[in-house]
Amino acid sequence: MHPLAEKVLARDTRATARACRLADDRAGDHAAILKDLFPHTGRAWILGVTGNPGAGKSTLTDRLIGAFRKQDRRVAVVAVDPTSPFTGGAILGDRIRMQAHFGDPDVFIRSLATRGALGGLSRSAMDVARVLDAWGADVILVETVGVGQDELEITRMAHTTLVVAAPGMGDEVQAIKAGILECADVFAVNKADRDGADTAVRDLELMIALGGEVAKASGRARGHSAAALHARAAGAAAPLGGPSEGPWVPAIVRTVATRNEGVASLVEQLEGHRAWLFGTEAGAARREERLREAMHVQLRDALTDAAVVVLGPALEAAVHAVARREIDPYTASERLVEAFRAGAITPGAGA
Numbered sequence: 001m002h003p004l005a006e007k008v009l010a011r012d013t014r015a016t017a018r019a020c021r022l023a024d025d026r027a028g029d030h031a032a033i034l035k036d037l038f039p040h041t042g043r044a045w046i047l048g049v050t051g052n053p054g055a056g057k058s059t060l061t062d063r064l065i066g067a068f069r070k071q072d073r074r075v076a077v078v079a080v081d082p083t084s085p086f087t088g089g090a091i092l093g094d095r096i097r098m099q100a101h102f103g104d105p106d107v108f109i110r111s112l113a114t115r116g117a118l119g120g121l122s123r124s125a126m127d128v129a130r131v132l133d134a135w136g137a138d139v140i141l142v143e144t145v146g147v148g149q150d151e152l153e154i155t156r157m158a159h160t161t162l163v164v165a166a167p168g169m170g171d172e173v174q175a176i177k178a179g180i181l182e183c184a185d186v187f188a189v190n191k192a193d194r195d196g197a198d199t200a201v202r203d204l205e206l207m208i209a210l211g212g213e214v215a216k217a218s219g220r221a222r223g224h225s226a227a228a229l230h231a232r233a234a235g236a237a238a239p240l241g242g243p244s245e246g247p248w249v250p251a252i253v254r255t256v257a258t259r260n261e262g263v264a265s266l267v268e269q270l271e272g273h274r275a276w277l278f279g280t281e282a283g284a285a286r287r288e289e290r291l292r293e294a295m296h297v298q299l300r301d302a303l304t305d306a307a308v309v310v311l312g313p314a315l316e317a318a319v320h321a322v323a324r325r326e327i328d329p330y331t332a333s334e335r336l337v338e339a340f341r342a343g344a345i346t347p348g349a350g351a
């Protein structure tokens with residue numbers, strides 16, 4: 001086993017930080033380390049925290065760390081911010097907001113530095129989360145600003161996605177990216193101490209109800225019973241006891257992160273989703289679907305890397321031919337795929 005992987009498993013903080021950096025930068029022996037760590041992953045509950053800038057994600061994340069620590073769970077945080085460099089204000093701010101937990105050996109906070117190519121960020125986030133899973137995190141909180149495609153991919157990698165909304169920023173529901181809404185398992189209407197929280201809750205309820213109708217109309221398995229929505233609107237807590245079969249209806253919880261209000265109900269709803277995900281057939285189907293998406297992303301990256309290596313000069317020639325309009329890009333791509341197939345299948349490699 002790679003010595004650094006061994007140290008991560010021994011919960012050495014500095015080695016874990018180094019492994020995270022290598023995974024993030026895709027540098028050094030990162031691939032060997034990740035392979036060695038993989039058999040020791042799969043235990044952590046990955047909790048995505050997303051929402052518009054300033055909604056209170058970091059403040060709420062800090063409160064969630066506190067709640068999970070009270071349950072004696074080991075917590076890791078991956079803060080993702082593609083727009084501000086490592087040294088920039090936002091991440092520094094996040095660190096200050098979470099500083100209550102510095103020095104706690106069972107809390108590990110890591111900011112991602114990677115920017116660059118599309119998909120780079122989500123791959124880094126997934127790899128860093130794996131390192132922290134192997135380190136022994138029970139819960140991994142991944143904070144992203146819900147803006148770009150990369151963040152959407154990160155959101156998809158989470159087991160449970162918390163979308164943080166806040167009143168007083170215009171039409172909150174409109175402002176949340178559609179793709180993120182589809183991923184939402186639990187909504188926190190944060191800053192509930194401000195005017196407009198009721199409107200935000202109502203808008204979200206309507207949106208969830210509409211989402212259910214649209215899903216039903218398009219024949220997908222997802223839908224929301226009127227009774228469940230009604231109960232939710234009346235402020236009823238989720239039924240206690242075992243998770244119920246059938247689709248998950250996104251929950252809405254009001255919070256005031258700055259005063260640590262609503263956090264216990266929030267944790268309860270997040271736990272409810274986890275119980276559904278891991279305890280029901282519908283949850284198992286959802287997990288398989290997510291796994292398939294993740295495999296596709298992984299495969300796409302690996303195939304692209306391999307194809308670029310194998311096809312190097314042919315790819316260049318194709319680019320020039322398309323630029324001179326001697327060939328259309330569709331045919332050019334088809335020919336490259338044919339060439340890749342022919343080159344990739346070597347005698348003895350099966351087929």
Ligand SMILES: Nc1nc2c(ncn2[C@@H]2O[C@H](COP(=O)(O)OP(=O)(O)OP(=O)(O)O)[C@@H](O)[C@H]2O)c(=O)[nH]1
Pocket residue numbers: 052053054055056057058059060090093097145190191192193194255256257258259
């Ligand atoms: N009134 C009120 N203010 C809050 C609440 N939660 C957070 N804030 C404040 O809102 C501001 C933004 O909070 P953050 O936690 O940094 O929000 P964020 O979503 O992480 O922001 P970015 O990471 O920059 O996108 C801070 O000044 C917080 O103190 C709340 O429940 N009520």
Ligand SMILES: [Mg+2]
Pocket residue numbers: 057058059094143
């Ligand atoms: Mg933040």
